[in-house]
Amino acid sequence: MKVHCSNEYDPLKAVVLAPPEFMAIKVPINDIQKKHAKKNIDRQLAEKQHRIFVEKLQEHGVQTILLPPVEKFHEQVFTRDIGFTLGNQIFVAEMARDVRRGEERILIDYLKEQEITYTDIKGNIIEGGDVIIDGKTIYVGISQRTNKFAIQHLQTLLPSYDVISVPFTDTYLHLDCVFNVLSPTEGLIFPGEFHKEKERMLRDRYDLIHVSAKEQATLGTNVLSIGNKKVISLPMNEGVNKELQKRGYEVIEVDFSEIIKSGGSFRCCSMPLLREQ
16 A cells, blocks of 8 residues: 655545544543543444544545454544654554553554565654654654654654644643644644744744634634645634634535544544655
């Protein structure tokens, strides 16, 4: 299988997902999970919402690769974190939390089965939710899940790219919870969460849609672009969706309200293998 991703917005051709068959909040590992831990996850509803997400992708010509769900991995639906495709290379991440370590082996088994080469990043903690690519620039969030040593390691592995560290407040899980790229000139941001010089850098490069605190809480930045100005977003994020439509985007609304209770949305639940025009 061909693998390639040079940005976050070219037409999505192939993506790795995992059904939320065993999704649950066992030990809360982020603030959103803490909020919903008592009621926990309605698995049947989560599975239904995920199936609709998969069907929408398929309707738009995306090959959906579903990893086999494993009972002990309650966060497995968030496939973005276990790996990422940069240029023509797949990188398999080293997970930060014990509860998620081992998920990457399921991805590796698939890649080996398909004879797809990959680079296994070991020794430094990095998760795909912190990695955003736009051409020869790779933004990597410094978070509770990704450290500066992993960013330095990534730069040595990709010398032709400009790997830029983007520190943000540790209130938020990953970079894609507060920032996302929509096109060569547009993006989404939850402002005020970055070091000032880094936010200024992002504003200089992109026309940024501001996400409100209310819609950040429902992961308004965590949309999934599938190409040709089509974006999958939550119906409840009306402000974000309106701003996208004003800029000429087609907003494909999918209810993901049960899955976001565990702290991730559409981008978190999708690991692109191939984007191309």
